[in-house]
Amino acid sequence: MSRDMMPHFELYQPDTVENAIDLAKRIGxxxxxxxxxxxxxxxxxxxxxxxxxxxxxxGIQGLSGIRETAEGLEIGALTTLTEIENSALVREKYSLLSxxxxxxxxxxxxxxxxxxxxxxxxxxxxxxxxxxxxxxxxGNSCYADTPQGLxxxxxxxGASRCVAVSPSDMGTASVALDAxxxxxxxxxxxxxxxxxFFIGPATDIRRMTVLKPAEILTAVRYPKTWAGAKFYFxxxxxxxxxxxxxxxxxxxxxxxxxxxxxARVVCGGVECVPRRLKAVEQLLVGSPQSDEVGRLAGTxxxxxxxxxxxxxxxxxxxxxxxxxxxxDA
Amino acid sequence: xxxxRVAPASGxxxxxxxxxxxxxxxxxxxxxxxxxxxxxxATYIYGGLQGCSRQGPVPGFVERLVSLNxxxxxxRVDVLPNETLAMTLRYKLGLTGTKxxxxxxxxxxxxxxxxxxxxxxxxxxxxxxxxxxxxxxEGIRGPNGELHPVxxxxxxxxxxxxxxxxxxxxxxxxxxxxxxxxxxxxxCRHALSGNLCRCGAYDNYLNGVxxxxxxxxxxx
Numbered sequence: 439m440s441r442d443m444m445p446h447f448e449l450y451q452p453d454t455v456e457n458a459i460d461l462a463k464r465i466g467x468x469x470x471x472x473x474x475x476x477x478x479x480x481x482x483x484x485x486x487x488x489x490x491x492x493x494x495x496x497g498i499q500g501l502s503g504i505r506e507t508a509e510g511l512e513i514g515a516l517t518t519l520t521e522i523e524n525s526a527l528v529r530e531k532y533s534l535l536s537x538x539x540x541x542x543x544x545x546x547x548x549x550x551x552x553x554x555x556x557x558x559x560x561x562x563x564x565x566x567x568x569x570x571x572x573x574x575x576x577g578n579s580c581y582a583d584t585p586q587g588l589x590x591x592x593x594x595x596g597a598s599r600c601v602a603v604s605p606s607d608m609g610t611a612s613v614a615l616d617a618x619x620x621x622x623x624x625x626x627x628x629x630x631x632x633x634x635f636f637i638g639p640a641t642d643i644r645r646m647t648v649l650k651p652a653e654i655l656t657a658v659r660y661p662k663t664w665a666g667a668k669f670y671f672x673x674x675x676x677x678x679x680x681x682x683x684x685x686x687x688x689x690x691x692x693x694x695x696x697x698x699x700x701a702r703v704v705c706g707g708v709e710c711v712p713r714r715l716k717a718v719e720q721l722l723v724g725s726p727q728s729d730e731v732g733r734l735a736g737t738x739x740x741x742x743x744x745x746x747x748x749x750x751x752x753x754x755x756x757x758x759x760x761x762x763x764x765x766d767a
Numbered sequence: 768x769x770x771x772r773v774a775p776a777s778g779x780x781x782x783x784x785x786x787x788x789x790x791x792x793x794x795x796x797x798x799x800x801x802x803x804x805x806x807x808x809a810t811y812i813y814g815g816l817q818g819c820s821r822q823g824p825v826p827g828f829v830e831r832l833v834s835l836n837x838x839x840x841x842x843r844v845d846v847l848p849n850e851t852l853a854m855t856l857r858y859k860l861g862l863t864g865t866k867x868x869x870x871x872x873x874x875x876x877x878x879x880x881x882x883x884x885x886x887x888x889x890x891x892x893x894x895x896x897x898x899x900x901x902x903x904x905e906g907i908r909g910p911n912g913e914l915h916p917v918x919x920x921x922x923x924x925x926x927x928x929x930x931x932x933x934x935x936x937x938x939x940x941x942x943x944x945x946x947x948x949x950x951x952x953x954x955c956r957h958a959l960s961g962n963l964c965r966c967g968a969y970d971n972y973l974n975g976v977x978x979x980x981x982x983x984x985x986x987x
Binding site for chain 2: 443444445446447448449450451452453457458461475476479480482483492493494496520543544545546547549550678679680
């Protein structure tokens, strides 16, 4: 099978974060910051995005690695998903993360794909990714939210012109662990809670995260409040390897004498951002960890879901996943 | 394959056609690739030149002429900034054992080892790995040209059917056995899960990996 080349771009491989930010600032709109490239290269191959210059940051020292700190765990944004999956430290204290990392894409992609890249990947709507001029691409229509639109992957909540969902498994797990995202940019460093890091179309339809041009996600901090808690992660996809979640669930529970004292339950694949189920969390606190409570949590989780023409199946799927995430954590 | 052929008008191309009658199709294609690397690169050069016409050095800007460590040899090659490793291997270095299937990191046919770890060569820029050790299916044979134990085991288990995905399956299996010489069948399944086989010979491949592990493939 013959293949052609990606369109031309200039390639920069800076060795410090400062240089990368400086380059991105200088190049301006045509700059594209790339880590493992597993999301980026597809865009270029399909000609759906045509950056003038690609700034490849994988050569920057100090942006990878898993470190235990006084506050918890800090994972460099360039740490590969395979490293997270296999880290003894992560497996011991934050197994939610290692399980989620192991469910991302395929072994080859996890070997090169990074935590930061997974968190910052763009929406996985097939219309958007094939380069049509939809709302998210700057146009004035949505091709998925139509009677004939192929929208079985699309959202149940938070639609606002765009109905794409959050594709990031690490995002779902990170929100459940109250992660803090460390961002460096032209104006210095800022730290944003994972829940605020992801933004929906109502906030800005052109972006999936709060990252501004020339800003780089450099690390993610996981507070020790959740270290060693009870976790559950499950991802349902059409293909078990490589594919994106139709619905995924991540839960973290703290129990005292059989009673849930603290809980985080987050679903992926149902909204443009990882959907934190606060109503479910409130319901769980003070309840026993049982199937009955799980069932109630599932019913609560899907309340308010607005289905599209082909994604009704996601409602019972989400309901059952949340039930399991409580019962089997 | 149109975009990779030399211009048909040249006498050289006619000479090659004569040659073709004396060589196998595979040999012929590889010769055209090897000798036509510069000519084929010309197809993209008008794009590539933009990258060369910059005024003065910019920190981090990549040089096009690189030395790649492929299968233990140092190969000098002109690599465009937007070139994937699969492109370099197949169309500039003539290493056509690495197959291009989906070109989207989905099928794993293009799997190669980079520092002994399995990567999809279709989805990594050659410039990203230019300082690292690349191993392709051509580079795993024994010192006397014998098959790698994984390949031998695949032959014995009748693992390949059409064979297109086989180089990728072999490389994923080699990577697994390098880090885990005695895997369980489940670990094999997990390690090979990024390699699609449209003939559906998954079980035969798994049998092959288990056989290679039992034969001590990791020691090679």
